Amino acid sequence: MEPTLQAIYDEVIAGNRTGVEEGVRQAVAAGLPPARILNEGLISAMGEVGIRFERQEFYVPEMLVAARAMQSGLAILKPQLVAGGIRAVAKVVLGTVKGDLHDIGNSLVGMMLEGAGFEIIDLGTDVPPARFAEAVREHGAQLVGLSALLTTTMQSMRSTIEALEDLGVRGQVKVMVGGAPVTDVFAKEIGADGYAPDASRAVALAKDLL
Ligand code: B12
Structure with missing residues (x-):
């Protein structure tokens, strides 16, 4: 995996909010497509968190800090994801x-x-x-x-x-x-x-x- 995306993935799993934010900023600055940052960095990390919860390696607190870290990353990515939408379709x-x-x-x-x-x-x-x-x-x-x-x-x-x-x-x-x-x-x-x-x-x- 792209090192910048790997870093985001690892920081989400670690529940390190500032690490995720930094990673997403770097990835955006490096010109990586927002969809890749979202899917390969953020979403796939939450998938891994779910797997660890099933295996009882993670409990609710770990799941929660990971989710919060992911949301901080999402907040930074939002303008990139939303860019382009002007008129309300419905x-x-x-x-x-x-x-x-x-x-x-x-x-x-x-x-x-x-x-x-x-x-x-x-x-x-x-x-x-x-x-x-x-x-x-x-x-x-x-x-x-x-x-x-x-x-x-x-x-x-x-x-x-x-x-x-x-x-x-x-x-x-x-x-x-x-x-x-x-x-x-x-x-x-x-x-x-x-x-x-x-x-x-x-x-x-x-x-x-x-
Ligand atoms: C993070 C998380 C939490 C966090 C939530 C934080 C938050 N702010 O959301 C916290 C720690 C609070 C939590 C609590 C609990 N959780 Co939880 N959680 C998760 C986890 C790890 C990730 C969910 C997630 O955010 N995924 C990332 C997002 C992007 O994916 P998504 O939600 O699936 O959404 C995508 C699609 O589904 C779809 N989609 C979603 N919504 C919609 C709506 C529409 C209209 C459409 C078209 C599409 C669509 O598009 C989305 C984007 O691509 C999952 C594991 C998993 N694999 O899902 C467990 C999981 C859902 N949790 C689980 C459990 C058991 C719980 C608790 C009961 C634990 C407990 N003992 O307290 C509580 C329940 C609390 C409650 N009443 O809701 C189980 C559910 C098992 C089951 N079969 O019911 C899971 C599957 C973990 C597991 N493997 O056992 N959890």
């Missing part, structure tokens, strides 16, 4: 479903959509179903993106779609879902309009759905 309400506090994937999807010209209303994490539905109505959104990282919270996606129906706004929006445990089959089962496995394919999906 409004998208985004959030991580009720009970779930993972926000990195959701933020990334938001940044990439913003880069593609979408207007983002990010409700953050642990969002109750009714809150999604109210936001759709309030903002007149055309799309909703639901994120879940836990097999237990995936079920909140179903209740969120029901809440959209209850408030009478299901017909005005397309619902897309994602997150590590979510699959295409699950998306169909709960009546979502689409699933994407990563942030760049979330952009392609959003454009397709409109």
Whole structure:
């Protein structure tokens, strides 16, 4: 791997925030494409963190410092990822479903959509179903993106779609879902309009759905 990217990868795993920030600045200054910094440096490091957690080499505190370090790197990379998006294509309400506090994937999807010209209303994490539905109505959104990282919270996606129906706004929006445990089959089962496995394919999906 490119030494600059390897350094970012190592610093994310070590949970060294300033190290990650420095690495991302250097990589940007060296002219490395933002997508490579994101995928090879930041995202692949979080994948490794997940593997170590499964092997019980890492516990929640290590996972948390790694996530914070990654987010600091993301914040520096955001302007590069978003560059080019000028006019709003459509409004998208985004959030991580009720009970779930993972926000990195959701933020990334938001940044990439913003880069593609979408207007983002990010409700953050642990969002109750009714809150999604109210936001759709309030903002007149055309799309909703639901994120879940836990097999237990995936079920909140179903209740969120029901809440959209209850408030009478299901017909005005397309619902897309994602997150590590979510699959295409699950998306169909709960009546979502689409699933994407990563942030760049979330952009392609959003454009397709409109
Ligand atoms: C970082 C992390 C944490 C951090 C989160 C910090 C934060 N601010 O987000 C902390 C430490 C808080 C945490 C806590 C927990 N975690 Co955790 N965590 C992770 C870890 C290591 C990485 C997740 C991540 O950020 N990945 C990087 C991003 C970029 O990837 P992503 O989220 O998948 O998103 C991409 C795609 O999925 C997609 N996508 C995501 N959302 C959406 C939405 C739409 C609409 C679309 C189209 C696409 C899309 O695009 C994104 C970008 O490409 C994962 C391991 C893993 N491999 O996923 C475990 C993991 C998700 N956690 C796990 C667990 C068990 C927990 C805890 C229960 C641990 C505990 N005992 O307390 C708690 C639960 C807290 C809660 N209520 O939510 C398990 C879940 C197991 C399961 N099957 O349910 C995992 C898989 C670890 C493991 N291997 O066991 N965690």
